[in-house]
Amino acid sequence: GAGVSQSPSNKVTEKGKDVELRCDPISGHTALYWYRQRLGQGLEFLIYFQGNSAPDKSGLPSDRFSAERTGESVSTLTIQRTQQEDSAVYLCASSFRSPGTSGVGTDTQYFGPGTRLTVL
Amino acid sequence: ILNVEQSPQSLHVQEGDSTNFTCSFPSSNFYALHWYRWETAKSPEALFVMTLNGDEKKKGRISATLNTKEGYSYLYIKGSQPEDSATYLCAFGRGYNFNKFYFGSGTKLNVKP
Numbered sequence: 001g002a003g004v005s006q007s008p009s010n011k012v013t014e015k016g017k018d019v020e021l022r023c024d025p026i027s028g029h030t031a032l033y034w035y036r037q038r039l040g041q042g043l044e045f046l047i048y049f050q051g052n053s054a055p056d057k058s059g060l061p062s063d064r065f066s067a068e069r070t071g072e073s074v075s076t077l078t079i080q081r082t083q084q085e086d087s088a089v090y091l092c093a094s095s096f097r098s099p100g101t102s103g104v105g106t107d108t109q110y111f112g113p114g115t116r117l118t119v120l
Numbered sequence: 121i122l123n124v125e126q127s128p129q130s131l132h133v134q135e136g137d138s139t140n141f142t143c144s145f146p147s148s149n150f151y152a153l154h155w156y157r158w159e160t161a162k163s164p165e166a167l168f169v170m171t172l173n174g175d176e177k178k179k180g181r182i183s184a185t186l187n188t189k190e191g192y193s194y195l196y197i198k199g200s201q202p203e204d205s206a207t208y209l210c211a212f213g214r215g216y217n218f219n220k221f222y223f224g225s226g227t228k229l230n231v232k233p
Contacts, residue, residue, distance in 0.1 A: 004163070033220070042124070042225035043209065056220065091164070108154070108166040109211075109221070 002026075004112035006092050012118045013082055021077045021115045023092030031095045032069055033109060034077050036088040043091065049075060082119045089114045122146060124212045126224035133200050134232050140196045141227040143210030147191035152213040154221065155184055155195055159206040167195075167208075200231040 005024045013019050025032050034046040045059040049069040060066070064082075069075040079086055093109040125144045133139050145153065152171050156164040168177040173188040181198045197204055207228045211221035 035223070040225075042126075043211075043223035045220045045222070048220055059220070093164075108169060110166075111156075111163040113161075113163050 004092055004094055004110050006090075006112035006115050008115055009113060010116045010118075012120065014120050015084060016081055018078065018080045019082055019117065021079075021090050021092075021117070023075045023077070023094075023112055025073070025075070025092070025094030026110055028072075029094035029096055029110070030072050031097060031107075032072075032075050033093045033095075034067055034075070035091045035093065037091065038085075038088040046077070046090075079117075082117075084119050087117055087119045089116050122212070122214065122222045124210060124222045124224040126208075126210060126227050128227060129225070130228040130230070132230045132232065135201060137200050137231075138196070138198045139200055139229065140194050141208065141229075143193045143195070143212075143224055145191050145193075145210075145212040145222070146214065147189060149215050150188040150191075150212075151215055153186060153193050154211040154213070155193070156209040156211065157206045158209055158226065164209060195227075197229070200229070202231045202233050205229055205231045 004026055007022045011019055030051045032049040035043045037043050047060055047067045048056040064080045067077045091114045092112045095107040095109045097107050127142050154169050155167040157167050158164040168184045170186040175186040177184050183196045186193045195208055207226040209223055209226045211223045213221050
């Protein structure tokens with residue numbers, strides 16, 4: 001596709017349930033990021049994938065959060081035993097090269113439309 | 121914890137007004153600063169990528185400046201239009217091998233017709 005896509009666009013779930021969010025990056029983009037924005041707050045980095053390298057998981061808020069990416073394609077973010085504080089818009093972004101590749105910090109991140117997660 | 125601050129949090133202007141807002145970031149070990157526009161129900165869209173102290177970038181009525189020594193960037197909108205209404209985000213990248221951006225919480229701009 002032409003852009004980054006995410007599914008579902010909206011997800012309402014009950015506290016304690018598991019959810020899985022999906023991101024399809026732009027074809028050829030080696031870097032993929034997950035962020036979230038809770039109400040009234042800025043974008044919060046969660047996890048970063050670069051090709052086949054080990055992901056940077058330093059932003060994951062707890063061990064209930066995990067993410068996978070197969071090669072340079074689809075990524076899924078899984079939240080287990082959801083809590084109300086997990087309610088947020090979850091955004092995925094991809095870029096052609098990661099900022100750490102050859103010192104490139106100029107590659108724009110292309111964002112998906114986000115998944116709005118509401119935990120009741 | 122690395123703080124990227126944007127001010128003001130929100131701004132209401134009339135159509136035709138010019139406006140500006142600020143992104144402040146740590147001045148040490150700067151590598152790149154990105155500006156994004158995030159319209160309601162859409163994805164954040166890149167506006168500018170800035171890497172050099174003194175950089176000035178322009179896209180139509182929108183321009184940005186960068187001061188890496190003192191750690192701030194300004195975004196200017198000349199002659200605001202209702203379609204400029206959006207949240208404007210800045211994202212700071214630190215160090216040569218950084219792998220993530222630190223985002224500010226954004227400035228929400230509302231332009232009234």
